[in-house]
Amino acid sequence: MDEPERANDSIAVKDLVKVYKGGVRAVDGVSFEVKAGELFAFLGPNGAGKSTTIKIITTLLKPTSGTAEVLGMDVKIHSARVRSSIGYAAQEVGIDENATGRENLVLYGHFYRLDGKTIRRRSDELLELMDLTEESGRQVATYSGGMRKRLDLAISIIHQPQVLILDEPTVGLDPQTRGHIGDYIRNLVQELGITVLFTTHYMDEADKLSDRIAIIDHGRIITSGTPQELKDEISGDVVSLTLTTDGASTSDGVLDSSREMLRHQPFVREIQEIDGDLNVYVEKGETDLPRILRVMDGNGLTVQTISLSRPTLDDVFLKYTGRTMRDEEGQRTTWARMQRDVRRRK
Amino acid sequence: MSLRTPIWLFVNLVQPLVWLLLFSRVFERMVDLPGFTSDSYLQFFAPGVIIMTVLFGSAWTGMNMIQDMDLGILDKMLATPVTRVSIVLGQVFGSVSTLVVQALLIFLIAWIMGVDIATGFPGVLLTVVIVTMLGLGFAGFSNGLAIVMKPPDPLIAFISFITMPLKFLSYAMVPSDLLPGWIQVAKTFNPVSHSVESVRSLVIVGYEWNVIIPDLLILGGIATLMVLWATFMFRFRTI
Numbered sequence: 308m309d310e311p312e313r314a315n316d317s318i319a320v321k322d323l324v325k326v327y328k329g330g331v332r333a334v335d336g337v338s339f340e341v342k343a344g345e346l347f348a349f350l351g352p353n354g355a356g357k358s359t360t361i362k363i364i365t366t367l368l369k370p371t372s373g374t375a376e377v378l379g380m381d382v383k384i385h386s387a388r389v390r391s392s393i394g395y396a397a398q399e400v401g402i403d404e405n406a407t408g409r410e411n412l413v414l415y416g417h418f419y420r421l422d423g424k425t426i427r428r429r430s431d432e433l434l435e436l437m438d439l440t441e442e443s444g445r446q447v448a449t450y451s452g453g454m455r456k457r458l459d460l461a462i463s464i465i466h467q468p469q470v471l472i473l474d475e476p477t478v479g480l481d482p483q484t485r486g487h488i489g490d491y492i493r494n495l496v497q498e499l500g501i502t503v504l505f506t507t508h509y510m511d512e513a514d515k516l517s518d519r520i521a522i523i524d525h526g527r528i529i530t531s532g533t534p535q536e537l538k539d540e541i542s543g544d545v546v547s548l549t550l551t552t553d554g555a556s557t558s559d560g561v562l563d564s565s566r567e568m569l570r571h572q573p574f575v576r577e578i579q580e581i582d583g584d585l586n587v588y589v590e591k592g593e594t595d596l597p598r599i600l601r602v603m604d605g606n607g608l609t610v611q612t613i614s615l616s617r618p619t620l621d622d623v624f625l626k627y628t629g630r631t632m633r634d635e636e637g638q639r640t641t642w643a644r645m646q647r648d649v650r651r652r653k
Numbered sequence: 654m655s656l657r658t659p660i661w662l663f664v665n666l667v668q669p670l671v672w673l674l675l676f677s678r679v680f681e682r683m684v685d686l687p688g689f690t691s692d693s694y695l696q697f698f699a700p701g702v703i704i705m706t707v708l709f710g711s712a713w714t715g716m717n718m719i720q721d722m723d724l725g726i727l728d729k730m731l732a733t734p735v736t737r738v739s740i741v742l743g744q745v746f747g748s749v750s751t752l753v754v755q756a757l758l759i760f761l762i763a764w765i766m767g768v769d770i771a772t773g774f775p776g777v778l779l780t781v782v783i784v785t786m787l788g789l790g791f792a793g794f795s796n797g798l799a800i801v802m803k804p805p806d807p808l809i810a811f812i813s814f815i816t817m818p819l820k821f822l823s824y825a826m827v828p829s830d831l832l833p834g835w836i837q838v839a840k841t842f843n844p845v846s847h848s849v850e851s852v853r854s855l856v857i858v859g860y861e862w863n864v865i866i867p868d869l870l871i872l873g874g875i876a877t878l879m880v881l882w883a884t885f886m887f888r889f890r891t892i
Contacts, residue, residue, distance in 0.1 A: 401725030
């Protein structure tokens with residue numbers, strides 16, 4: 308067995324590149340490490356390359372170049388061993404709707420070649436842990452979205468993996484259920500000492516849940532660190548200005564002159580424009596907000612609304628990309644989704 | 654799976670029943686034509702119904718594979734240490750086992766309706782073997798195709814396109830003597846004909862080994878080839 312290079316890293320990805328047929332560079336030189344016992348978030352908008360990276364680490368895709376190691380094992384060379392030591396729950400809950408919750412658990416227990424006794428014991432434990440004991444005898448088709456996700460989580464750890472990889476574990480769930488799933492994931496890390504790598508496009512989720520974050524955009528990691536470190540990169544406060552009412556578009560002239568004016572103020576660090584609004588990054592919001600107003604007024608520019616906030620990960624993303632990371636998720640009407648919707652309606 | 658969704662089991666069984674009850678009446682007088690080996694059209698037609706049910710059932714099994722891909726079920730399995738080959742073989746053999754049960758049920762219903770099985774119980778067992786090979790052939794073909802095509806629409810079009818002629822260009826409904834010469838040539842390449850021929854022989858005549866053995870060899874060959882095709886396509890398209 309190969310000696311792991313750095314025993315501390317559960318996942319080590321180096322210069323990973325994936326070019327799909329047709330030339331799309333989904334992953335463009337990604338490197339990062341996840342330490343043992345860490346809860347690591349991979350944050351980025353849809354299409355940033357998160358899922359592709361995850362699929363390479365889980366041995367579902369071959370990288371074009373670069374390496375990915377799980378517990379010191381290269382995913383290309385030792386794919387079978389990697390599969391045995393990771394748990395994986397994808398965006399889509401890939402479980403048999405016609406079988407019961409327990410049957411699904413047992414099936415996957417067999418996939419991981421556990422013996423019947425162990426499967427029974429662990430199924431009981433995991434159903435208990437995920438609060439599904441009562442529903443375990445019911446067909447999955449009758450489960451709610453949150454219950455399916457919990458079952459999917461239970462299935463992914465039936466073989467007690469050291470590393471758990473979750474692709475968008477909370478996508479498509481309502482905010483309250485999202486929070487619950489987050490709690491379950493935290494619980495797994497604390498109770499079982501599992502290393503977790505998860506992707507999300509929810510800023511608040513990455514912020515609250517993770518020990519460390521890598522922000523990815525256009526197939527590249529643009530920055531990484533603890534949530535606090537990242538937010539500290541945006542020193543000071545954010546003052547947001549709206550210059551128009553009722554969504555009427557601000558004329559470029561007004562925007563440009565406001566920008567120009569504010570840029571020359573000594574207390575302004577940076578200005579970002581989003582959809583006709585201005586985000587002004589200042590040192591100390593409480594004193595700088597009135598100053599901004601005075602400057603604008605003095606130059607005959609009207610401010611419709613003004614607000615002051617502490618920097619969020621959204622501001623971090625904005626700083627590096629010049630864009631906000633809105634939820635760009637359009638409802639994908641794939642065959643699968645349609646079928647599932649039809650089935651649920653029945 | 655079918656047992657959990659009773660509606661499908663129902664539909665899958667009602668259709669052959671309609672064939673048996675309705676069409677055996679519609680074509681009742683066909684047996685007066687020369688070339689029929691039996692004087693009961695039901696007797697003649699029942700093996701055809703069994704084979705058609707298995708043909709359609711297995712030809713559509715690729716849809717299950719597509720569904721598994723779309724729902725993320727396949728990816729979830731591929732991320733486990735299960736061998737790749739067993740995933741595709743599980744799909745193919747799983748579907749075929751359901752179809753064998755269906756074929757047996759139709760046989761039972763036909764028997765209740767008055768169909769005599771010349772070879773009795775051993776003939777039924779031999780039918781299971783024939784039907785299994787036919788099913789494996791088409792399920793393998795369909796699954797391999799599903800893996801290559803991925804979106805369901807072309808698969809639906811393609812499967813409809815091939816199953817219809819396969820049925821009518823076979824001996825399922827009319828004996829070979831009544832078919833035009835060119836169809837008799839096409840028959841050689843049609844596994845549906847080979848299976849109908851053998852099962853019909855077992856039901857009406859008895860053990861015509863000179864017919865049954867070549868048919869079994871051809872069906873077995875096709876089944877092996879198609880299961881290999883599905884397996885290779887699967888190995889080729891997944892890691």
